[in-house]
């Protein structure tokens with residue numbers, strides 16, 4: 326039996342906004358990020374990604390502001406930090422129309438849309454793209470987003486995942502159970518558009534949702550889109566183990582990734598799934614040079630272009646601590662917080678011989694998961710990630726489309742030569758390309774809704 330490992334999968338981690346992860350770099354000459362309102366901007370990028378045989382363009386999304394920085398939201402607006410931002414699902418159909426193989430992954434939180442309408446939107450897109458849609462299921466961690474949707478405050482952390490499980494069940498029922506195979510006839514001669522005996526109401530009654538059905542869209546090529554999840558707390562891992570086909574992680578290094586992958590895979594059998602039913606995509610940013618020296622110089626330029634204050638603001642808002650009201654040299658140990666401590670503890674451990682400061686937090690956040698070097702050196706590093714159990718890489722950008730043009734032109738060919746990246750797309754839906762089948766396997770919890778709503782005796 327061959328022991329050659331499969332190639333890594335590649336996806337482009339983007340957001341329909343000017344400033345997503347690496348703050349401040351939208352200002353550089355090579356960055357076209359500010360043209361995110363234009364369909365051409367995204368279609369052009371998608372074509373670059375297809376040239377490089379990327380599996381997905383992966384859109385992050387949030388539906389509110391990050392928590393206050395220096396007492397308010399001014400910094401986010403001034404820095405273009407995920408505001409303004411547009412709905413990724415609207416441009417997905419333009420990307421689908423102008424490409425043939427690229428998967429289109431859209432983040433949508435359970436907060437932002439009722440599951441009935443969300444299921445309809447996704448099925449419509451899956452039809453329009455011939456089965457190339459993926460959904461990144463997120464729970465929303467932003468208080469402002471909760472208030473935008475009429476809640477007084479953010480739902481408690483683990484309860485958000487209970488909510489997400491119910492949401493997932495509603496959409497699984499609609500996608501997998503509402504229409505039987507063969508229901509759609511479109512028989513002009515007999516005048517039967519679809520067979521009513523094969524189209525079912527789902528009568529979902531749960532804690533948060535009551536949905537009668539039937540699903541308004543006939544089964545799309547994948548029925549359920551490819552399911553991504555991002556969020557690595559114990560509750561997040563459990564949710565991924567039940568629902569996800571791919572998890573998006575940002576581990577500080579291959580060894581930490583291995584621990585995360587092993588822990589999460591071990592949770593799958595409790596949900597009736599095989600440990601390898603879940604794949605892992607690590608987020609990495611690349612600084613590429615024709616020599617190591619050139620790469621280091623480009624890294625230096627990147628550092629100069631990063632807006633440190635905005636990096637700290639993003640992190641502040643995401644973890645719930647307003648660092649903006651403290652000077653940059655404030656020792657992290659001196660900060661009292663009810664927010665998430667794990668990031669702070671990680672930065673304190675990473676700085677040797679002295680107490681880490683708020684400035685270190687911002688700088689390390691930018692450097693975290695950065696790979697710098699020649700294409701060959703980058704390939705060496707990616708082998709380490711693959712050996713640690715990572716299945717794919719979500720490529721973080723410093724400029725759009727520049728970061729991806731560089732990666733596709735200079736790194737992908739080296740990876741292809743080494744068997745680390747695919748040279749051709751497999752045919753069919755994106756699930757078939759990546760997982761070998763158009764539909765979710767029978768071990769997935771959504772599969773139990775197949776045929777579940779057929780009236781007894783029929």
Ligand SMILES: Cc1cc2nc3c(=O)[nH]c(=O)nc-3n(C[C@H](O)[C@H](O)[C@H](O)COP(=O)(O)O)c2cc1C
Pocket residue numbers: 384385386387388432434462463464465466555556557558559560561562573574575608
């Ligand atoms: C790599 C990564 C990407 C994420 N992308 C998004 C996103 O685009 N939109 C969003 O609302 N939340 C996003 N999240 C947040 C998670 O969905 C989740 O709310 C957060 O990580 C807290 O969950 P946890 O405690 O289980 O980690 C992301 C998280 C990670 C780790």
